[in-house]
Amino acid sequence: MTIDMSQFYQVFFDEAFELLAEKEKLLLALDVAAPDSEDLNAIFRAAHSIKGGAATFGFTDITEVTHMLESLLDRIRKGEMALTTEHVDAFLAAKDILTMQMEGHQHGSSVDQDAVDSVCRRLKALSLGQAAPAVEPAPAAPDAAASETVATDAGPVADADGNFHFRIELPVVPQRDVEALASELGLLGTISQETLPDQRVAFTLVTSEGRDNIVAICSFVLDPDDLKITHAGGVPQAAAAAVASAPADPGYAIFEPAKPEASAQPAAPAAEAAKPEQAAGEAKNWGRRATDKEGGSAESSSIRVGVEKVDQLINLVGELVITQAMIEQRINALDPIVHERLLNSASQLARNTRDLQEAVMSIRMMPMDYVFSRFPRMVRDLAAKLGKKVEFVTRGAATELDKGLIERIVDPLTHLVRNSVDHGIEMPEKRRASGKNETGKLTLSAAHQGGNIVIEVNDDGGGLNREKILAKARQQGLPVSDAMTDGEVWQLIFAPGFSTADVVTDVSGRGVGMDVVKRNITAMGGNVEIHSIPGSGTTIAISLPLTLAILDGMSVKVGEEIYILPLGYVIESLQPAAVDVKEIAGQGKVVKVREEYLPLIPLYQIFAIEPRFDDPSQAITVILESDGKKAALLVDSLVGQQQVVVKNLESNFRKVAGISGATILGDGGVSLILDVAALLRSSHQLNTDTIFS
Amino acid sequence: MSYTTQTQTSLEAAGDSAGSEYLAFTLGREEYGIDILRVQEIRGYEPVTRIANAPDFIKGVVNLRGTIVPIVDMRIKFNLGTPTYDQFTVVIILNIAGRVYGMVVDSVSDVMTLTPEQIKPAPEIGTAFDTDYLIGLGTLGERMLILVDIDKLMSSDEMGLVEQLAA
Numbered sequence: 127m128t129i130d131m132s133q134f135y136q137v138f139f140d141e142a143f144e145l146l147a148e149k150e151k152l153l154l155a156l157d158v159a160a161p162d163s164e165d166l167n168a169i170f171r172a173a174h175s176i177k178g179g180a181a182t183f184g185f186t187d188i189t190e191v192t193h194m195l196e197s198l199l200d201r202i203r204k205g206e207m208a209l210t211t212e213h214v215d216a217f218l219a220a221k222d223i224l225t226m227q228m229e230g231h232q233h234g235s236s237v238d239q240d241a242v243d244s245v246c247r248r249l250k251a252l253s254l255g256q257a258a259p260a261v262e263p264a265p266a267a268p269d270a271a272a273s274e275t276v277a278t279d280a281g282p283v284a285d286a287d288g289n290f291h292f293r294i295e296l297p298v299v300p301q302r303d304v305e306a307l308a309s310e311l312g313l314l315g316t317i318s319q320e321t322l323p324d325q326r327v328a329f330t331l332v333t334s335e336g337r338d339n340i341v342a343i344c345s346f347v348l349d350p351d352d353l354k355i356t357h358a359g360g361v362p363q364a365a366a367a368a369v370a371s372a373p374a375d376p377g378y379a380i381f382e383p384a385k386p387e388a389s390a391q392p393a394a395p396a397a398e399a400a401k402p403e404q405a406a407g408e409a410k411n412w413g414r415r416a417t418d419k420e421g422g423s424a425e426s427s428s429i430r431v432g433v434e435k436v437d438q439l440i441n442l443v444g445e446l447v448i449t450q451a452m453i454e455q456r457i458n459a460l461d462p463i464v465h466e467r468l469l470n471s472a473s474q475l476a477r478n479t480r481d482l483q484e485a486v487m488s489i490r491m492m493p494m495d496y497v498f499s500r501f502p503r504m505v506r507d508l509a510a511k512l513g514k515k516v517e518f519v520t521r522g523a524a525t526e527l528d529k530g531l532i533e534r535i536v537d538p539l540t541h542l543v544r545n546s547v548d549h550g551i552e553m554p555e556k557r558r559a560s561g562k563n564e565t566g567k568l569t570l571s572a573a574h575q576g577g578n579i580v581i582e583v584n585d586d587g588g589g590l591n592r593e594k595i596l597a598k599a600r601q602q603g604l605p606v607s608d609a610m611t612d613g614e615v616w617q618l619i620f621a622p623g624f625s626t627a628d629v630v631t632d633v634s635g636r637g638v639g640m641d642v643v644k645r646n647i648t649a650m651g652g653n654v655e656i657h658s659i660p661g662s663g664t665t666i667a668i669s670l671p672l673t674l675a676i677l678d679g680m681s682v683k684v685g686e687e688i689y690i691l692p693l694g695y696v697i698e699s700l701q702p703a704a705v706d707v708k709e710i711a712g713q714g715k716v717v718k719v720r721e722e723y724l725p726l727i728p729l730y731q732i733f734a735i736e737p738r739f740d741d742p743s744q745a746i747t748v749i750l751e752s753d754g755k756k757a758a759l760l761v762d763s764l765v766g767q768q769q770v771v772v773k774n775l776e777s778n779f780r781k782v783a784g785i786s787g788a789t790i791l792g793d794g795g796v797s798l799i800l801d802v803a804a805l806l807r808s809s810h811q812l813n814t815d816t817i818f819s
Numbered sequence: 820m821s822y823t824t825q826t827q828t829s830l831e832a833a834g835d836s837a838g839s840e841y842l843a844f845t846l847g848r849e850e851y852g853i854d855i856l857r858v859q860e861i862r863g864y865e866p867v868t869r870i871a872n873a874p875d876f877i878k879g880v881v882n883l884r885g886t887i888v889p890i891v892d893m894r895i896k897f898n899l900g901t902p903t904y905d906q907f908t909v910v911i912i913l914n915i916a917g918r919v920y921g922m923v924v925d926s927v928s929d930v931m932t933l934t935p936e937q938i939k940p941a942p943e944i945g946t947a948f949d950t951d952y953l954i955g956l957g958t959l960g961e962r963m964l965i966l967v968d969i970d971k972l973m974s975s976d977e978m979g980l981v982e983q984l985a986a
Binding site (some may be wrong): 774779 | 882
């Protein structure tokens with residue numbers, strides 16, 4: 127059978143990356159003092175699967191590393207060696223190496239061979255150095271395993287080819303597992319199978335591998351204690367060879383625990399994947415399915431669908447909701463007694479539509495775990511580097527958030543977590559001195575609150591230093607006063623330029639790039655709040671809308687036109703007294719709000735609308751804030767507050783200055799969403815002729 | 820959207836030899852034709868949402884089943900006919916390279932099939948459209964259609980519907 131192996135590479139990479147991620151997660155969760163054998167087994171299985179896949183595709187470098195990893199893990203798993211943090215570190219390093227090697231194979235990126243060698247040496251040293259004195263000859267004698275030589279067991283007699291004959295009696299297991307085992311064991315040598323009188327199955331295996339390898343493989347499926355392995359002595363080689371030819375097929379390993387119609391199996395996916403239209407995209411699907419089956423008999427529980435299909439669905443449902451609202455409006459005008467049944471049906475429709483909308487929206491949602499899972503490692507490494515002790519806790523990892531947002535939250539969150547470890551949590555000595563537990567606690571939590579998701583980064587460190595921040599702000603020429611509330615002071619660290627490393631260094635230092643964090647989050651329609659208590663820690667709370675597609679908006683009216691203001695920018699709205707509005711020659715007007723003069727942005731003037739009021743004391747001003755700049759937007763009246771579905775204006779039109787998007791109102795009409803950040807930027811240079819001309 | 824584009828191209832390939840179909844519409848007293856495959860649908864005029872500081876001929880945007888579509892009034896753009904908006908005003912919804920536009924015209928008459936022989940090169944004079952945007956003149960019996968290269972026209976700088984790359 128000739129198969130172009132390269133078409134399965136993607137499958138292997140997808141699967142291997144998943145396994146590596148899984149492995150890292152398990153390693154980090156491992157309790158070094160009392161490791162859970164189930165976890166160790168899982169880590170071993172991950173390494174073993176990667177090794178199998180890599181060997182299949184001829185990625186020998188990956189095979190080498192995984193092999194060493196596997197041997198070491200195997201010994202720990204069997205209790206021949208005690209797990210130490212040193213091991214965990216080495217395993218994590220090996221994981222990084224494997225990732226690098228795989229990327230090397232996948233994208234042709236460079237592989238740091240020195241790093242590979244050093245990790246290999248480390249693994250080898252661990253498996254040799256500590257093993258020799260700790261465990262005596264022991265039946266397994268796996269020192270040799272590192273060099274993949276024949277394991278020497280006391281009992282068995284090797285035949286002429288250096289092969290052993292084992293008879294393996296299985297306990298009662300499902301037929302599927304038997305087949306899976308048969309094919310797995312078949313990789314070691316030649317295997318034959320017989321059914322015992324009591325329906326159990328026994329294998330006869332001729333292999334050069336040791337007994338331990340057999341146990342290792344069987345432990346994938348069943349408890350090794352239930353196994354009965356004996357040395358069968360001289361089973362006729364011919365009989366054994368006649369049976370399974372599975373190992374001959376190199377395409378096999380990756381699909382291994384799939385329904386094993388033995389060697390016929392790989393041919394099917396090969397044929398299918400070979401169809402031209404399936405090429406790259408489909409290869410991923412295969413990867414998915416292969417891994418799903420990996421977990422035993424679990425049915426594939428997810429499908430991959432293009433984002434544009436989902437978005438189309440969301441659009442259509444949005445449309446349905448509007449249509450439904452229109453019908454409802456019409457029907458409400460009817461006599462409820464005469465049209466009772468129609469009204470009942472309509473309310474049923476309303477319910478169904480709402481449910482449908484929720485269900486469709488949930489398709490785009492992903493659990494926060496996607497983001498959270500990358501932090502334990504980062505925190506661990508960072509803490510080790512800084513010599514701090516940090517306990518990392520995540521809460522609400524199952525909380526769901528729009529895929530688009532989840533990808534964009536990673537960077538700001540990474541920044542915040544790093545800041546917390548770096549500057550928030552103090553050194554162990556200092557913590558002890560202040561009567562705290564030496565180990566700092568960093569909590570990352572996510573929860574739904576109304577239509578928003580709130581993500582909190584909390585540390586029990588030293589907290590922010592008000593005086594230092596104020597001093598620094600003064601030095602930078604920011605308008606500050608001692609009377610500012612704590613909340614206002616904390617917001618200062620978001621000020622652009624407040625972010626040089628030498629700022630508030632030792633105590634809090636949270637300045638580095640905080641303006642970027644804030645800007646990113648604002649761009650997502652969210653906001654950031656800081657709570658800090660000196661000496662007992664800081665909490666940074668990010669509040670985001672559940673999806674990019676929906677925005678909390680305030681609708682305002684100017685003349686006959688309705689515009690939407692993203693609520694995140696709105697501070698307050700008020701009707702200024704005539705005396706508070708001052709004209710500055712050639713510079714437009716300013717309005718005095720709480721002892722502060724804010725530039726007045728007359729929306730009617732910018733958008734050339736005939737307003738109902740052009741006198742600010744009759745109209746309404748909405749105070750907006752973005753990037754620390756404030757301004758007062760002059761509108762005729764406030765209409766209401768509602769969640770709107772954001773539509774892109776540029777998909778069919780060009781960018782319009784001052785407009786960030788559009789939305790569809792309940793009556794089917796279109797309303798434009800104001801680009802507040804741009805309006806505010808322009809307000810500072812607003813002259814009589816607008817910048818939009 | 821991508822689906823539509825796909826079918827368009829495949830149909831185009833099939834229709835080349837047998838002649839192409841054009842949608843005929845009028846602006847003022849002139850009769851124009853555009854490639855039928857660029858037409859998504861024909862609708863009545865409905866109130867638009869004005870876009871501030873946009874040129875006159877861009878009437879604004881409407882909601883077309885969840886898509887925000889800009890509406891261009893060709894009568895204003897080319898100074899033809901009288902821009903009135905009533906229940907007889909016609910909007911041709913175009914789908915050009917996945918982007919959707921609405922185009923207001925005086926009226927839509929029919930669909931005509933023209934073979935390559937029936938299409939003559941456009942003279943340098945005489946129409947409201949720049950000859951750059953013309954494919955040619957189509958003749959069918961007594962009628963003469965001014966065939967407009969709608970792709971080129973709609974994506975032109977002049978219409979200002981598409982973000983032009985800074986050059």
